[in-house]
Amino acid sequence: MPSYRADLLSDTLTAPTQGMRAAMAGAEVGDDVFGEDPTVRALEERVATLLGHEAGLFTPTGSMANQLGVRVHCQPGEELLSDSLAHVVRAELGAAAVLSGVTSRTWSAPRGLLDPVAPLSMVVTGVGPYQVCTSLVCVENTHNFGGGTVQPLSALRAVRAATEREGVAMHLDGARLWNAHVASGVPLADYGDCADTVSVCLSKGLGAPVGSVLVGSADAVAEARVWRKRLGGGMRQVGILAAAGLWALDHHIERLADDHDRARRAAQACAEAAPGCVDPATVETNIVVLDAAAVGWEAPAFVAALAEAGVRGYAVSPTAVRLVWHLDVDEAATSYAVDVLTATLAAGTRRR
Ligand SMILES: *Cc1c(COP(=O)(O)O)cnc(C)c1O
Numbered sequence: 001m002p003s004y005r006a007d008l009l010s011d012t013l014t015a016p017t018q019g020m021r022a023a024m025a026g027a028e029v030g031d032d033v034f035g036e037d038p039t040v041r042a043l044e045e046r047v048a049t050l051l052g053h054e055a056g057l058f059t060p061t062g063s064m065a066n067q068l069g070v071r072v073h074c075q076p077g078e079e080l081l082s083d084s085l086a087h088v089v090r091a092e093l094g095a096a097a098v099l100s101g102v103t104s105r106t107w108s109a110p111r112g113l114l115d116p117v118a119p120l121s122m123v124v125t126g127v128g129p130y131q132v133c134t135s136l137v138c139v140e141n142t143h144n145f146g147g148g149t150v151q152p153l154s155a156l157r158a159v160r161a162a163t164e165r166e167g168v169a170m171h172l173d174g175a176r177l178w179n180a181h182v183a184s185g186v187p188l189a190d191y192g193d194c195a196d197t198v199s200v201c202l203s204k205g206l207g208a209p210v211g212s213v214l215v216g217s218a219d220a221v222a223e224a225r226v227w228r229k230r231l232g233g234g235m236r237q238v239g240i241l242a243a244a245g246l247w248a249l250d251h252h253i254e255r256l257a258d259d260h261d262r263a264r265r266a267a268q269a270c271a272e273a274a275p276g277c278v279d280p281a282t283v284e285t286n287i288v289v290l291d292a293a294a295v296g297w298e299a300p301a302f303v304a305a306l307a308e309a310g311v312r313g314y315a316v317s318p319t320a321v322r323l324v325w326h327l328d329v330d331e332a333a334t335s336y337a338v339d340v341l342t343a344t345l346a347a348g349t350r351r352r
Helices: 018-025 038-050 062-073 095-100 118-122 153-166 177-184 188-192 218-230 239-251 256-273 299-308 331-351
Strands: 055-059 079-083 103-107 134-140 169-174 197-201 212-216 287-291 320-324
Touching (some): 062 197, 062 212, 095 103, 256 287, 256 320, 299 331
Antiparallel strands (some): 055 212
C-alpha cells in the first residue's frame, strides 16, 4: 500500500489510536445476539441518549444502519424520497430496492443543502392502488457528496413538521452528524428530534475501526434488531468493537473542530492560489471540494499530480476533487498538503 504524507482520500481511513486499542483490548464482552454484551448495550444506550431517542442498535456499517431505517419505515412497493446526491440512493448499491422492495425518487439539492419545501412537494399519500405511496423522507447531515454541508436546523424542522402532518416517517443519515454538531453548536438531541430514526457512524471522523448506531423508538429498534439478524448482522462478542466507539465518543468529538479549521485553511489557500477553484465560505466542516476544471485541470490528472507529490485526493467527477480532513491528518500534514495543493493549482492556472 503506498503511503502519503497527507492522505485526504476519506475520513474512513483513520486507524485506531493507542488509547482506543487499549480500550478495545480491555472491553467486557458477551454474546450480543442474546443481548448479553455489556459494552454494546452501553454504547447503544449512550448514543440513543445523546440523540434523545429511546433505543439504539449497533451495526457493522452505516449503510446497514440506513437500510434498517428504510426497512423499518417502508413496506415493499412503497417509496422513499431523498435528494439526488444522498448516500442512501447513490452509495448503497440499490439496497433499498434489493432488500426492501422500495423505490426511490429524488429532488435536486445544490451542495446537498436541504430545501425545506422540495421534499413535501413530492410526498404522495393515500393514493391506494393507483400510485406509489411515500412512506419515508431521508435527509443527510452533514451532506457528504454535497461537500460536508451542514443542514440548517430550521430546514430540518420544517421538513420534519411537514412529513409528520402527512404521516410520513423521516430518517436522518447522520454519518457525520458529529461534524454538524461541532460546526454549528446545535445540540445532538435537537438534530435527533428532527427524525424518527437516525444513523450515526463511529468509523468516519470519530476514528473507530468499525461501526454505526441506529437510534429510534423502542419499537423501531426492536424491529431493526430482527432485520439486522436476518441480514446477517447479528454479531457476538462485539463489545470489543463497541469499546472503540465509546472511546471515540469520549475523546474524538470536540477535536473535529481541528479538522474543520484545517479544511477551511486549506480551502482559503487554494482559493488564493487559484481563484475560482473553491469558495471557502462553502467549507463548513472537514470536506473540501475543488473545482479543478475551473482552474485548468481535469480532476483525474490533478489527483495524479497530487499523488506524485505525496498527497491523496479523490476525483469525485471528471471536474471535481474531494479532500477530506480527519484524525490522521495533523498540522504538519496539513501544511505539507497546502504547499502541494497551491503549487499544483497554480501550475494548472499557468497552463491555461
Ligand atoms: C460513510 C457514509 C455512510 C455509511 O457508510 P458505510 O461505509 O456503509 O459505513 C452513510 N452515509 C453517509 C453520508 C456516509 O458518508
